[in-house]
Amino acid sequence: MVSQTVQTAVTVLGMGPMGRALAGAFVDAGLTTTVWNRTPGRDHELVARGAVRAESPEGAVAASPLSVVCVVNYDASDAVVRRDAVTAALKGRTVANLTADTPDRARDSAAWAADHGIGYLDGAIMTPTMTIGTPAGVFLYSGPEQLYQEHRPVLDTLGGTHTHLGTEIGRAAAYDIALLDIFWTAMAGYAHALAMARAEGITAQELAPFAQGIAAILPPLFGEGMDDVDNGRYPADINPITSTVSTMSHIVHTSEGHGIDASLMRAAEGLARRAIGRGHDADGFMRVIEIMNPR
Structure with a gap:
């Protein structure tokens, strides 16, 4: 792999809102930042700030030891990096793919990269664009430890916290999927609650x-009892699942x-009713994990 004692250059492929935020943080950190986007015109502000516009993706990746990819999904990233000219230009260099997709797609991309002599890190950004370049950003990575450490000085200029989750390449995407599951299920539940409240004459402003207050109850619950979950125990310290089902039926x-x-x-x-039907009426709600994913 290309290695420098101090890396001073980075490439960003993808100029959507997050890609522009990443590139902007690199520019602000003083790195020579080369940018490319499939649709021209999204990089004007960045170029005015000092970024270098590449005329082609192969020219973009050839400009730096590290190329950071951030596009809508792996179909989009594959359409760029798996072009013959781009693949050839990436040989001996590293891709850090911060595009959101599934663990299986991450594994497939890592296998492709290995077959073509390309270093590969997979990653996930867990915070919105306005956190990039600030202490509030959260970045997750998986892949070869040596490769992560080699490029960490550049990645750290994005601000926030950076966590390497291990060498198994799908772990960052797996964390991303699990955490987004929490977020979007919660948002769907909130949307449903607002719809039901409206039907009862309660405004969103009144309920918020x-x-x-309900949301504030959740963070401690996310951390408590995880040893029990990992060991297949689901005590009803707070509420038995039978009480939970009763509450749910009222909502329905x-x-x-x-x-x-x-x-x-x-x-x-x-x-929950399936768990009760299997004799777990004295357990807590988290027993449903075993219904969804039996040991």
Whole structure:
């Protein structure tokens, strides 16, 4: 792999909102930052700030030891880096793919990179664009430890916290998928709650302070009892699953009484009832993990 004692150059492929934020942080850190985007015109501000516009993706990756890719998904990233000319230009260099996709796609990309003599790190950005270049950014990586350490000085200029999760290349994407599952399931639940509240004459503004109070209960729950979960124990320290099902049925009844789709809560209630049906009525709600993914 290309190695420098001090790397002073980096390439960013993809000029969507996150790609522009990454490139901007590199520019602000004083790195020679080469940028390229499939659709021209999104890099004007960055070029005005000192970034270098590449006329082709192969020219972009040839400009730096490290190319950071951030596009919509791996179909889009493959369409760029797996072009013959780009693949040839990447040989002996490193790709840090911060594009969101599945663990299997990350593994496939790593195998492709290895076959072509390209260093490969997979990564995930867990915070929005406005956090890039600030202490609030959160970045996850997986792949060869040596490769991560080699390029960490450049990656660290993005600010925030950077965590290497291990050499198994799919781990960063797996964390990303699991964490986004929390986020979007929660947001779907909140949207459903607002719809139900509206049907009962409660505005979003009225509900929001109490919703924030409910949300504040969750962080401690995410950390408590994880040893029990990892060992297949689901004590009902807070609430037995039978009580949980009763509450869920009230939500379903009220929702459907207003003609509101309750499929999200019906799915959760169904999992809980299956756990009870298998004799786990004295356990807590997290017993449903074993229904979804049996040991």
